Amino acid sequence: AQSVAQPEDQVNVAEGNPLTVKCTYSVSGNPYLFWYVQYPNRGLQFLLKYITGDNLVKGSYGFEAEFNKSQTSFHLKKPSALVSDSALYFCAVRDRYSSASKIIFGSGTRLSIRP
């Protein structure tokens, strides 16, 4: 069965500092991995995805994520946080060889950037 774990409910970072939001996954095959962001009272916005190729994936708003197969992780990173990055972040996974198109989401990590 597919699953995603986001071990931190909340991450607090000072503006200008680097940030990391952690994600680990479990799938039976090779994964497709995603990060989404959710602002209050809004739907999820796609940030980036890993399908194949380079383990370092760059996405929207200066975010990037690194796929680590041995650690089954896909941590989200940004070199310099902005107050406007404060939001709820979701990691998601899909089994590459699954016939189902659904993706499984983690429980989310609330990122708070203080000025």
Next chain:
Amino acid sequence: DTGVSQNPRHKITKRGQNVTFRCDPISEHNRLYWYRQTLGQGPEFLTYFQNEAQLEKSRLLSDRFSAERPKGSFSTLEIQRTEQGDSAMYLCASSSAGADTDTQYFGPGTRLTVL
């Protein structure tokens, strides 16, 4: 590209009433998904359409829930005899059949409150 739209944005109903939500996907996206999100949790998959065919349904989708996509464009999600446990955000997403098929784009959601 106007994005995925959902109506209504908010719905308050009394227990036992029926409700219907609508989702308009990104034009020419042939895949459409419904998810449910409760407070503090990530979205949970409910069902998936490819064109007008409903290809997968979650066990979360009880007999009181029904979804349709009659012409392969917009979709409706109906909940009959609503219960307080149905209170949640209902999210719709769509994806294309092309190179970006694995990226699901989400609408703003319909927040349902059952009194």
